[in-house]
Amino acid sequence: MNPARALPTYAELIADATARLAAAGIDTARLDAEVLLGFALEVSRSAVYARLPEFATPEIAMRLSGLVGRRTRREPIAYITGVQEFWSLPFAVTPTVLIPRPETELLVEIVLRAIKQPRRAALPRGRSAAEQRWSALHEDLSAPPVRYGRAEARPSWAESPPSICDVGTGSGCIAIALACELPEAQIVAVDVSTDALAVAQRNAAMHGVDGRITFVQSDVFDGLRPALLDVIVSNPPYLSPGERECAEIAFEPQSALEAGPDGLAVIRRIIAEAPGRLRPGGWLVMELGAHQAEAVRAVAEQHGLVSVAIEQDLAGLPRALVAQVA
Numbered sequence: 001m002n003p004a005r006a007l008p009t010y011a012e013l014i015a016d017a018t019a020r021l022a023a024a025g026i027d028t029a030r031l032d033a034e035v036l037l038g039f040a041l042e043v044s045r046s047a048v049y050a051r052l053p054e055f056a057t058p059e060i061a062m063r064l065s066g067l068v069g070r071r072t073r074r075e076p077i078a079y080i081t082g083v084q085e086f087w088s089l090p091f092a093v094t095p096t097v098l099i100p101r102p103e104t105e106l107l108v109e110i111v112l113r114a115i116k117q118p119r120r121a122a123l124p125r126g127r128s129a130a131e132q133r134w135s136a137l138h139e140d141l142s143a144p145p146v147r148y149g150r151a152e153a154r155p156s157w158a159e160s161p162p163s164i165c166d167v168g169t170g171s172g173c174i175a176i177a178l179a180c181e182l183p184e185a186q187i188v189a190v191d192v193s194t195d196a197l198a199v200a201q202r203n204a205a206m207h208g209v210d211g212r213i214t215f216v217q218s219d220v221f222d223g224l225r226p227a228l229l230d231v232i233v234s235n236p237p238y239l240s241p242g243e244r245e246c247a248e249i250a251f252e253p254q255s256a257l258e259a260g261p262d263g264l265a266v267i268r269r270i271i272a273e274a275p276g277r278l279r280p281g282g283w284l285v286m287e288l289g290a291h292q293a294e295a296v297r298a299v300a301e302q303h304g305l306v307s308v309a310i311e312q313d314l315a316g317l318p319r320a321l322v323a324q325v326a
Helices: 010-023 029-041 045-050 058-072 077-081 102-116 129-137 173-181 194-206 247-251 265-276 293-302
Strands: 083-086 089-092 163-167 186-191 213-217 229-234 278-287 306-312 318-324
Touching (some): 010 029, 029 058, 029 077, 058 077, 083 102, 089 173, 089 194, 102 229, 102 278, 102 318, 173 186, 173 194, 229 265, 265 293, 293 306, 293 318
Parallel strands (some): 163 229, 229 278
Antiparallel strands (some): 083 089, 306 318
8 A cells, every 4th residue: 555645635635625614604615725725835826736636745734724724713814824915916914904905906096096197087008007907997987987176276296206195004005006006106104003014014125115115103194294295095994893794804903994883983084184184186095884985975075175076896886085185
């Protein structure tokens, strides 16, 4: 008898892991099993397929079993592997930061549009990948258009590099994606958590933009010097208590998720302070919850913001506030 045959193949390991994950109620059981095996082997998911017929080592089998056990307890894949993709870039994540979501890429797209095309106009084809994604997102003419500013509004970046502040940067995904797309921009990324800032700085260094982003510990704008900005962008906490939709969210930092009884405490604060931080014609771009659109619009108008609009994400849900300072 061949002793090696007593060991499972990688294909058999994946089948077993898939069954365990499916029994735990995880919809993406097969995908998760493949990702976790790739992580255990320290190879890409695509490289796993080439190794499926091979016999697993006892060490890899044991390591994968432990990883699957963590996932069956609904620990997010991103925290298990320590990485999450955003804007086609890998980002290190830890339980001290919110896991970047695909829908948050909409904020990056809106800021790029505001910076590069401050008035409502079609972006030229064949430029950056981000611009192409923006164009594809807005080709559906039935989608409500974003109303941009008054004709007399003159963006300050027509004469100088744009200044952008990412409020509540977390992993740094928004600020870093913008730094990669806008090498001329002056970007400040703030977070109240020093642990989150450490993760963000690590990610900025990994992508070679750490010299172009200033990281500041700050509770919203409190720690910033008084200087006017062209753009404020934020993915703030906006859930109310008990609003968490899946078990995985329990592993993420509560301070990055929840904001008061109606989830609007931080959003109200950012909107109230944004007019004093933005130049005339400057933009506020902020993520919001799917059921908060009208309440957020009303708050923005109450504080004198103009061209107030709500952008939908790819799922057709209200996702982002876009507004200007008069």
